[in-house]
Amino acid sequence: MTNFTLTRRGALAGLGAALATPAIPSAFAQGAPIKVGVLHSLSGTMAISETALRDTVLMMVEDQNRKGGLLGRRLQAVVVDPASNWPLFAEKARELLQVAKVDVTFGCWTSVSRKSVLPVFEELKGLLFYPVQYEGEEQSPNIFYTGAAPNQQAIPALDYLLGPDGGSAKRIALLGTDYVYPRTTNRILRNYLVSKGFAAADIMEEYTPFGHSDWQGIVSSVKRFASAGKKTAIVSTINGDANVPFYRELGNQGIKAEDIPSVAFSVGEEELAGIDARPLVGHLAAWNYFMSVKSQVNDQFIAMWRAYIKNPRRVTNDPMEATYTGFKMWAQAVTASGTTNVADVTKAVIGQKVATPSGYIEEMGANHHLSKPVMIGEIQANGQFNIVYKTPGAVPAENWSPYIPENANRRR
Amino acid sequence: MLLAILLLVSPARAQDAFTAALPGLAGGFGQIAEAVEKLGASADPRALPLLQALQEGRLLKREDGTLLLQTDAGTSEVPTGRPAEAGDAEAVRVNNRVRGALRGALGSLQILSTNPEERLKAAEDVFRSRSAQNIAPLEAALARETIPAIRAQLELSLAASRLASPDNAVRLQGINALAEVTDQNARALLLETKAQAPDLARQIDGAVAKIEGRLKVRQMVETFFQGLSLGSVLLLAALGLAVTFGVMGVINMAHGEMVMLGAYATYMVQEALSGTALAPFALPLAIPAAFLLAAAVGAVLERGLIRYLYGRPLETLLMTFGVGMILQQAVRLIFGAQNREVVSPAWMQGTLTLGGLSLTANRVWIIVFGLLVLGLVVAAIRYTRFGLEMRAVVQNRRIAATMGIRTGRVDALTFAFGSGIAGMAGVALSQIDNVSPNLGTGYIIDSFMVVVFGGVGSLAGTLVGALTLGVLNKVMEPYAGAVLAKVVVLVGIMLFIQRRPRGMFALKGRAAEA
DSSP, X not given: OHHHHHHHHHHHHHHHHHXXXXXXXXXXXXXXXXXXXXXXXXXXXTHHHHHHHHHHHHHHHHHHHHTTOBTTBOEEEEEEOOTTOHHHHHHHHHIIIIISOOSEEEEOOSHHHHHHHHHHHHHXXXXXXXXXXXXXXXXXXXXXXXSOOGGGTHHHHHHHHHXXXXXXXXXXXXXXXXXXXXXXXXXXXXXXXXXXXXXGGGEEEEEEOTTOOOOHHHHHHHHHHTTSSSOEEEEEEOOGGGHHHHHHHHHHTTOOTTTSOEEESSOOHHHHTTSOOGGGTTOEEEEXXXXXXXXXXXXXXXXXXXXXXXXXXXXXXXXXXXXHHHHHHHHHHHXXXXXXXHHHHHHXXXXXXXXXXXXXXXXXXXXXXXXXXXXXXXXXXXXXXXXXXXOXXXXXXXXXXXXXXXXXXXXX | OHHHHHHHSOHHHHHHHHHHHGGGGGSOHXXXXXXXXXXXXXXOTTHHHHHHHHHTTOEEEOTTSOEEEEETTEEEEETTOOBOOOTTOEEOOOOHHHHHHHHHHHHHHHTTOSSHHHHHHHHHHHHXXXXXXXXXHHHHHHHHOOOHHHHHHHHHHHHHHHHTOSOHHHHHHHHHHHHTOOOHHHHHHHHHHHHHOGGGHHHHHHHHHHHHHHHHHHHHHHHHHHHHHHHHHHHHHHXXXXXXXXXXXXXXXXXXXXXXXXXXXXXXXXXXXTTSTTXXXXXXXXXHHHHHHHHHHHHXXXXXXXXXXXXXXXXXXXXXXXXXXXXXXXXXXXXXXXXBOOOOOGGGSSEEEETTEEEEHHHHHHHHHHHHHHHXXXXXXXXXXXXXXXXXXXXXXXHHHHXXXXXXXXXXXXXXXXXXXXXXXXXXXXXXXXXXXTTTHHHHHHHHHHHHHHOTTOHHHHHHHHHHHHHHHHHHHHHHHHHXXXXXXXXXXXXXXXXXXXXXXXXXXXXXXX
């Protein structure tokens, strides 16, 4: 068995090397290349989501090289495959920092993978850009978080459901997959609802394993929960492909978005691309970017992505946009500080501003989190989102939620 | 009667209401919803096409707020009807709030439609608009209606509308009517009214208690059905294993991948037939295709690898585990890591109503399919020559061989048969789960659990085991949650196996010792 694992890893390392951008024969004579680590799962359960992020980083590297690289040096991507295996993430991070000696890393999707690499980046003084919305309650000097904190996604989405446009919900069902992100997020949301005067009986909380497919019982109990004469809404932190049978069961049991709307935090364009979205029309998702945003930067971003991936129908999504933004910030900081030294770049990243595809200018705060606009979209039959709400400006991140009592005092 | 309704609303006033409501359609979501409600109440003949256009995204808005109506005949201005160019006008967007208002408004406008399907849908939609203004039209519609299903829905909607009346006597009529209905929506509506009409609280509580009493019984039946449905899924997943593991004793860790291949076969049949006249029958046709594909892979696996490892369970386990991974990766290479979409035919979507119970259609069909497949397996083993030879080889290989049975061939056929059954399970699972390369991994543990719990080698045990586990799981789910329910069931099985290592239906006699 051990023998087998070793050979498999060997094969993956080979694959990683083969995937790295080929050397571009051009005028980058001076200096060794700047190395950009890519730490995304290319196999296993998370491959569906993370492969697109690997491609986004490679696209940005290629684009930067076409513009003449950085500091007169060429960029070189180093791709490794942590295979959706959380401990392997830490090993691969160590390999990137110690063997490949990368100057910066873009990577991770699930919170558990980020928690696994965090000590490695802190110990070896590396620099990681993490592009996915998460539960907050974390701030490492070696990580920049370019996805949303709960106050930039979960809480505004809940506010929308409680407001008149969302149907003035008076009862909330919190459904999630059983792991750290949904549990922490729902804890924040529950405390938030209680602070708004919700009784415990008006909040339902239910967790299911990864890949859950039999939703009959849970959807029936949501229906029962909704029949107490108060407008009810679902907040879904269900992750991965378990969403498909969940929505199918909602449709089969005749729950329409007008009756019991659901808002999801992990369902985006990429997830909807493979399924029939017609029964889902009207259900909501909250993100900081939608492909349907109308902005010049977004048009360019979509065109660039489709040209790079050579598929005129591929979709973009929020974590890809966050990867784009993080890469731009890092490149600007390297240019500004004139070095790739992690300590100097880290200082320079704070305060960087980037015009992002979301149509807003986002700024990196001293808490290593971005200020981001919040958008809520309704699913349309074609798998795109109809944006029904967005904040007037970018919202600064509160990574230490005031609704988690033991950490609230860590806010500055 | 129709005349009476028309007279109720004088044309001049209706037109005013129509024109007055129009500017709202160019506003924000809240204003649009209000305008839609007004248009629904206006009973103006021009409101229906306008609202339908809004629902279908054919109502456009220019930047200055002018509304344009797009039809097959062309684009025209609202309300003048002058032809116009669409230009850069954008569709008026709707959200859930507007969509809800639209359903109610369209319902009250279509309640007298000549098409019975439209009438039924309208009667359902009117239920949610809950306006006292609907009482008169609903009474009129009810007087004309002859189809029982539509009448029942109309009565329900009428009772709901009566609840919105300011007159307590009318409200009481509605409360009494709703008390006779077994419906969660009725309960919700009554509780909602309770907040608005505190002086009727006693009557409402009485009605709600009546409804809840009946709902409780229905809920028990529903939970039992859900358990049966989960059980039938487990049965389907485990039946193939009951043959390969139960009868032949091969610990086949690649069993889940046979199920997965069946699901992909369904996808391939669907793609191959799409656009042809056979497309609606893709799902039934996929059943033999899935059986043959999985059986062929099973036969190759048995002849190529497993037969060299008979009597060495540990090596068989490791080898089939590896084969499973290879099959998964092969499928990933051919079809990609993304899930594939298998479309559900219309007869497998929505709910079936059986004696007041609404059951999801796909689950009902899967229960039926599971029992059919079980019947097929039993028949094949009991009544065919192949089944006879199979039993002979299992009971005593050497004597069977001396009787002229080619035991090697029987082994291969038995394994292929078990794999084929797993493939057929894949067809059913493609309807309720994601068709992905790791579809099978989710079912392999459950399958072994069912076979061991039921009793290795006993088909009756597999049936009873699957259904018991399914019902236990679903009965416990509301109390313990989905995760804990699974854990509790697992612990229960561990304790059970401690006491009865051979499962519920233990084989007795010499065959058991072999």
